[in-house]
Every structure is written in structure tokens, then in C-alpha cells.
Amino acid sequence: MRGILPRPVMRAVVRLTVRPVLGPTMPVRWQRRLANLLNHFAVLPRGTQLVAVDLGNCPAERVSGPSADHDRAVLYLHGGGYTVGSATTHRALAAHLTAAVGVPVYVLDYRLAPEHPYPAAVDDAAAAYRALLDAGFDPQRLTVAGDSAGGGLALALMLRLRETDVPLPAALALISPWVDLTLDHVRDNRRDPLLRASWLRACAARYGGDRTDMRTPGISPLYADLIGLPPMLVHSADDEILLADVERLVERAKAAGVPVVYRRLERMWHVAHLHAGLVTASTAAVREIGAFLRRSLDHDARMGNSHDSR
Numbered sequence: 001m002r003g004i005l006p007r008p009v010m011r012a013v014v015r016l017t018v019r020p021v022l023g024p025t026m027p028v029r030w031q032r033r034l035a036n037l038l039n040h041f042a043v044l045p046r047g048t049q050l051v052a053v054d055l056g057n058c059p060a061e062r063v064s065g066p067s068a069d070h071d072r073a074v075l076y077l078h079g080g081g082y083t084v085g086s087a088t089t090h091r092a093l094a095a096h097l098t099a100a101v102g103v104p105v106y107v108l109d110y111r112l113a114p115e116h117p118y119p120a121a122v123d124d125a126a127a128a129y130r131a132l133l134d135a136g137f138d139p140q141r142l143t144v145a146g147d148s149a150g151g152g153l154a155l156a157l158m159l160r161l162r163e164t165d166v167p168l169p170a171a172l173a174l175i176s177p178w179v180d181l182t183l184d185h186v187r188d189n190r191r192d193p194l195l196r197a198s199w200l201r202a203c204a205a206r207y208g209g210d211r212t213d214m215r216t217p218g219i220s221p222l223y224a225d226l227i228g229l230p231p232m233l234v235h236s237a238d239d240e241i242l243l244a245d246v247e248r249l250v251e252r253a254k255a256a257g258v259p260v261v262y263r264r265l266e267r268m269w270h271v272a273h274l275h276a277g278l279v280t281a282s283t284a285a286v287r288e289i290g291a292f293l294r295r296s297l298d299h300d301a302r303m304g305n306s307h308d309s310r
Contacts, residue, residue, distance in 0.1 A: 003280035004043065010279045011269065015193035022084070022194065024202040028114065031084045042092035043277030045099045050091070055108060056127025061087035063094040064104040072103040072141040072297050073132060075169075077125055077157070079148025079178070079271055081203030082113050089274075090147075096276035096283055097145070100290020103297065105145075106132070110153070117209030118219050125157040130166065139167035143293045147271045148242075149203070151177025155221035158229050171296035172232040173289045176271050179222040180245045181207070181214045191239035194270045200241075222249055231259040233292040235285060240270035261292065 005013070020026075021034045047066040052059065055075075064070070074097065078090040087094070087107040094105045110124035132142060146154035151174040161168055180186075181204040188197050208214055217224035222245065232253065236246040243264075250262045265272065265285055273289075275282040 003283065004278050005275075007267065007279055007281055010272075010275050010282075011193050014269065019194055019196070022081075022199050023196070024198045028083050028206070032086070032112075035080070035084050036086060036088045039088050039091060041278070042095075044092060044095040045277070048095045048098070053106070054131075055106060056124070056129075056131040058111075058124045058128055059087075059109045060128065061091070061094075061107045061109070062104050063091065063098050063107060065099050065102070067102070068098060069103050071137075073137060073143075074098070074101060074103060074105045074293060075125075075129055075132060075142065075144045076105050076107045077110065077144070077146035077150035077153045078107060079146070079150045079175075080112075081178070081200060082118075082121055082149045082153075082207035083203050084112065085150070092275070092277050093147070093273050093286060096286040097290050100287045101143075101293045101297075102290075103294075113203070113209070114206035118207055118216075121153050121207075122156045122160055122218055125153055126160045126164075126166075129157060129161065129169075133166070140170045141297060142169040143171045143173065143296060144169050145173035145175070145289065145293065146177065147175035147273065149178045149207075151175055152179045152181075152221055155179060155224070155226075155229075156218045159217055159221065159224055162228060168228075168230050170299075171230050171293055173293055174232060174234045174249075175273055175289070176236055176240055176242055176246060177234070177249060178242060178245070179220060179249045181220045185244045185248070186241055189239070189241055192241045192269050193239075195241050197241060222252065226253050226256040226258055229253065229256070229258045231261075231296060233261045233263075233289060235263055235265060235273070235289070237265045237268035237270060237272060239268065242270060263288070
């Protein structure tokens with residue numbers, strides 16, 4: 001699929017329309033409403049099916065194509081600084097991902113801060129994952145993906161599952177994951193049209209609640225022991241302010257023996273994947289993620305339950 005908008009035009013659109021919404025002074029309730037409204041420009045693949053479902057008493061949207069294999073699935077955790085975002089804001093990304101991987105994508109509407117600080121999001125993600133297991137999905141027929149805060153949440157979910165002896169999924173796909181809420185290494189730059197450090201600081205304070213140690217692994221998975229986590233694909237972008245943290249995560253995961261495929265997208269910005277269907281490079285990036293998850297699911301289907309010891 002060719003994009004509708006050239007990359008420089010979309011960059012300008014993001015800077016002019018989305019960046020002002022994600023500011024530290026705008027009330028969160030307005031950020032959420034405006035972020036959902038911007039979804040009206042989404043372009044979905046033909047035949048995309050959207051179904052509201054419940055996963056562990058948490059609302060979700062099942063996004064699938066007409067030929068999706070419903071014996072396998074992706075649990076998708078959306079970004080938004082743990083304070084905004086929804087299945088609506090990430091519908092285009094999920095729709096192009098389901099087309100690429102060939103299985104349904106379940107986008108979880110986990111509880112948001114400040115009304116529901118940590119560990120509410122982790123609790124919801126764990127309940128949703130367990131609900132998929134209870135529905136009959138073999139863990140090696142499941143994968144987990146997420147972007148930004150959702151990428152950090154995906155890692156926090158892996159830690160929770162490991163701690164509670166729940167079988168881990170076949171693979172992880174992390175898009176520009178936010179893994180260090182201390183923000184010690186984050187600085188504004190002029191190239192990222194989306195994020196500002198001031199907004200991230202406000203989000204971290206809202207999500208952390210009364211906690212003073214933002215290095216708690218469930219909040220900042222960069223500081224966790226990553227041994228035994230599933231194979232992962234990690235995307236970052238040249239122009240995003242989280243680049244240093246993403247690459248620190250990749251280094252730590254490799255050092256822990258986790259198989260990691262890492263790619264830094266050239267001339268792109270934080271979670272440009274959201275513009276799949278509109279920008280050719282964004283669509284291609286989502287397709288790459290889908291191909292990785294499909295290979296992971298196909299490999300584990302051939303290997304049986306060889307990862308049960310994790």
C-alpha cells in the first residue's frame with residue numbers, strides 16, 4: 001500500500017496537531033478526547049473487522065482481517081504515557097498489524113493514570129493475558145506487542161508473568177518502548193515532532209502516584225533482570241527523544257541472553273507506526289513487525305512447547 005501523505009507532510013501534521021495536545025498543562029480529559037478525535041483520519045485495510053470484547057474484566061477491541069487465524073493472537077498494549085490512548089487511537093496500527101501477521105490483535109483499554117496509577121495497568125495487562133490463556137490459547141500461540149508506554153507495559157507484564165510462574169508468550173514486539181520513567185537520559189530535541197520531556201515528566205508523576213523510586217522494575221523495566229524473556233523485536237527512530245533509553249534496553253536485553261532484533265528507523269519519529277496506511281514508511285514498519293511475529297508463531301508451532309521451562 002502506497003502512502004497518502006509524504007513523510008515530511010505527516011511530520012508537520014504531527015507537530016501542528018498532536019504535539020500541542022500532548023502538553024503538560026492541558027487537562028488529561030481533553031488530551032484523551034482530542035487524541036480519539038484524531039483517529040478519524042485513520043486508513044484501515046479493506047475487510048478489517050472490529051469487535052468489542054472483554055479480557056479479564058477489562059474492555060478491549062479485537063481487530064482482525066477476513067482471513068485471520070483465530071487460533072493465535074497478539075495482545076497489544078497501546079502507548080500514551082499511561083495517561084491517554086485507547087483502542088481507538090491505535091486502531092490503524094492494529095489493523096495493519098493484523099493484516100501483516102495474519103492473526104487477531106487484541107488492543108487492551110487498560111486503566112489510565114492519574115485515576116489509576118501503577119500497578120493498575122500491569123494488573124489489567126496480566127488479567128487480559130490470563131483471560132486469553134483461559135480462553136484456550138496456548139502461550140506459544142500468543143505474542144505481545146506495545147508502543148511507547150505500552151512497550152514498557154509489555155515488559156512489565158513479562159516480569160509479572162515470570163514472577164507468578166505463568167507461561168510466557170512466543171515473542172515480544174516493542175515500538176519505541178518507554179522503559180525508564182526517571183527520565184534521567186531524556187532531553188528535548190527539535191527533530192521529534194511528537195514528544196516533549198515536560199509531558200513525559202507529567203505522565204511519569206501521574207503514573208507513579210505516591211511512589212518516590214521510579215526505578216521500580218514494574219515502572220521502569222530498564223532496571224529489571226531481563227533473563228528468560230521471550231525473543232523480541234525492538235524498533236526506535238532516528239529523531240525521537242527516547243532513542244538513548246531504547247538502545248540501553250537493547251543492550252541490557254542482549255547482555256541477559258535475550259534474542260533481540262533491533263532496527264532504528266531512519267528519518268522517522270516516535271511511534272510513526274501510528275500513521276500506517278497514511279505514510280508508506282509507517283506501513284512498512286508495521287509490516288516488518290507483523291512478519292517477525294508471524295515467524296515467531298510459526299516457529300513455536302513447529303517446536304511445540306519447548307519454551308515451557310521459561
